[in-house]
Amino acid sequence: MESSASAVMPGTPSTRTNYDDQIVKMFFTATVVWGIVGMLVGVIIALQLAWWPANLGLPWTSFGRLRPLHTNAVIFAFAGNVCFLGIYHSMQRLLKTRMWNDTLSRIHFWGWQAIIVSAALTLPLGLTQSKEYAELIWPIDVAITVVWVVFAVNFFATIAIRKVSHLYVAIWFYMSFVITIAVLHIVNSLAIPVTATLSYPLYSGLTDALVQWWYGHNAVGFFLTTPFLGLMYYYLPRAADRPVYSYRLSIIHFWALVFLYIWAGPHHLLYSALPEWAQTLGMVFSIMLLAPSWGGMLNGLLTLRGAWDRVRTDPILKMMVVAVSFYGMSTFEGPMMSIRAVNGLAHYTNWVIGHVHSGALGWVGMISFAILYWLAPRLWNRELAHPKWVDAHFWLATIGIVIYTVAMWAAGLMEGLQWRAINDLGQLANPSFVDITARLQPFLWLRLLGGTMYLVGVIMMGINFWQTIRGPGKPSETAPATAAA
């Protein structure tokens, strides 16, 4: 392998190993389907907040039940399947080996999709553990653990049988994802089952809150950040056909990121009953996360040196630039919001929703779309059915994110300032909470507009892929044939 590998030029995938691309196609399809479903539910609940009759007066369709359905669908179904498709595709090539066991890959795929379907059934029925981003009831939690262990065994066995000695940086990020999510999920979900659908958490009160936000914060860190940085480190240099800017930066920012991230959870509990020293630690670890996070953005943007002329014309590179920029923006905003004084203003307002979505729509969504558009012609060996739609999708998504985020910033600032405003007599200037809530409405409609634009782009992407895969299509000229099973 050593001698033949040296002939491989940058930008040319190795074609010598018999890779399992079928599993990549399966996760690809699931990603697009769940992406549309999850974001559609997001638009529906955005409508419900702006216009309450959209709750339909039914418990199963009320905001309280659909909101966790939205978050679970976009995080664990959409983003999760993106991670899996990208990992199964890139790790086989980076390690020059087929996955260790195809059966485990398929158990992982079907198990994960069954978990998503069971979530989509139980959450609207009101079956929940009431822990944010960990709402699923205990039997589903057990299933997640089993499926994750299957994935982890296959993942590490594949690393063990690799045909390269050097582990590329993307693999380190994938490892942090596989290990940390297992630990987070198991520890936060420990509970005593009472019936088939009811359990009580092992922790109570403040301990429960701390464990929950240790989990919640690191779900963002190790489900929506580190695996996607790994994907960026593989797909961005491949799409740009440029060397990664700095190997050293990738090492330093990886270790700094994974070490610091895990301590920052208490910034969700500022001004709570949590002991103040623990709140202080959560805050300063969040501040120290700024540079390690920006290390990823820098390495992404500086890798594009020498390719900026193509960024102007190639919608895939444009999506990657916007994704990495939003990553940098939201990882600046996050540490700022963890400062006590800022948090006192921002916490519990729509600013938090804006912050989350600049990361979710801007970073996770955009880098995912870029990867999907880059992969589809190569996986199915076809030209995209509608290449110009990719540019339209880029603009719909970018403008949609800006409208969404700016509306939520404005709404959040308004709430934060009006809640605390005091008049000349020392009384609350806005004593009625409901009055302030009513003033949110124009911003909620704007958010619905931004979210709808984003959803339209994703639906266009789905149609584009459908017609690419199912339509007549001509053999691709740009993508060399990868040897599928």
Added chain:
Amino acid sequence: MSRDTNRLLGHADEADGIEEYDNPLPDWWLGLFWLTILWSIGYVAWFALTNQSQVGWYEDEVAAADERWPEQANAAVQFAYSAEAAAAGAEIYATNCLVCHGENLEGGIGVSFIDDEWIHGGQAEEVVAIIRNGELSRGMPAWGQILSPEQVNQVASYILEGHAAATGRTMEEIMAPPAEDGPGA
């Protein structure tokens, strides 16, 4: 970034064709990292060594507010009934209290004022205290944070006037100080 070598490490054959440069860390990036670390150490030291606390900050704010608005700090603003105050209280009642306590003081979500049952006592002093301080466990807000002491007295006058008219208690009875052994039956 001027120290960039742009020297390839040469392990692209081990990374599916992806090359990596051996560039140093950008100086400003490293500076930013050190700055946040030093700032964090400084913040923790300041918080611990100067006895900072969120409870303390809150108490400081309350003390500053009490100094600026001494009238509100004085919880014992004397309640005095007058027909003018009751008339002014009608509008305050309609805006803030009616939703729970009913259009004609008959109650609903909140208690009725036109019977002789009181949870926290039916003497004027006790009624004013509940209006001012609330009873959060039963859903009654602390209106002293929202209404001025004068407004609290006005709405109390309105309520007690209506109570007196409905039950036949005289205003003298109502204004009498509460019994020593706690709220009356």
